[in-house]
Amino acid sequence: MGTAAAGDDDRMALLRFVERFALVLREAGMAPMPARVFAYALADDADRYTAGELARGLDVSPAAISGAVRQLVQFGLLVREREPGTRSDLYVLDDRDLWSRFMAAELATLQRFEDAVTGGVDLLGLDRPGGRRLAETRDFMAFLRAEIDGAVRRWPAERDRLAAGRRPASTG
Amino acid sequence: MGTAAAGDDDRMALLRFVERFALVLREAGMAPMPARVFAYALADDADRYTAGELARGLDVSPAAISGAVRQLVQFGLLVREREPGTRSDLYVLDDRDLWSRFMAAELATLQRFEDAVTGGVDLLGLDRPGGRRLAETRDFMAFLRAEIDGAVRRWPAERDRLAAGRRPASTG
DNA sequence: AACACACTTCACACATGTGTGAAGGATCTG
């Protein structure tokens, strides 16, 4: 019986973490249910889930899962797969370059930011204080976007470097 | 009369831009009214505003301004000042290193992100797939945070370089 | 061909958050 109780504790601890993680994702603009599903898929051990597994794992209604996975698939964080001879879609979180793809979406947001500000610069011109402030804002956004883009491109190499540093014996 | 009509057109165009800009800021997590006030203070020509000027300029109630400026002051995007012998606070958008300060707050969010994920790594350990995914996530967040931090530090110099490039005659 | 199952869609109850209008407090003016 001790084993079962420990398993329940583990699961509760996992769900608490999922809520904590999801809260941060929500602050970053993600909707509540997609945030939960994503956090759960990332933290639990499986690498592919049916909609039903997600619903039971998070203890929410299948209807809530439906909308959440659609948004996550559209966002590119989850991929829908279909095993022949089964009637359930499988949702897989392909962790290969997951965060690079995530950041690509963030960079698009930054681009929209930049576009909006550029419209303001065109409207006001550089002769007025407001226009000059907006121009500096636009320049900063462009600079930041280029820097983040570069960092995201460098990440795969950096990740491999970190992994090599942590497994110094596996060089051959 | 043509002048007055053109002024109205300009003001309407400005307010349209403010709404567009505010929408992007809201997508980035800012509340609607603070987003509008900030966008307006940035884009309009004055560099300091009373609460009443903001209310009239945006055509919203003074009550709405009150909450918005408090949040912006707390956030560090607006500074409250008091001219002696007047009964109105002045809100000034000190544009000196405005975006560096803005990004400092964003970096704090990223730090919370990292902390939440680190908690998950401690919970799950590196022997389970979920734990390993979370560990890579944590490493990415740390990497990205360091990169953005570096970029923000480089920005003042980059800004001056851009300004110098646009005014090549004003070298001495 | 009928059934069973898994997921999706839809309408609704619910919670959350937002801006307005009215009342209250503080500060300068006469």
Added chain:
DNA sequence: CAGATCCTTCACACATGTGTGAAGTGTGTT
């Protein structure tokens, strides 16, 4: 000291968005 003005606070009406339960659709099973 009375009056006026400006801002703030509070309660409310409103809109927005969220997750559940029930009905509907498609697919594999018997």
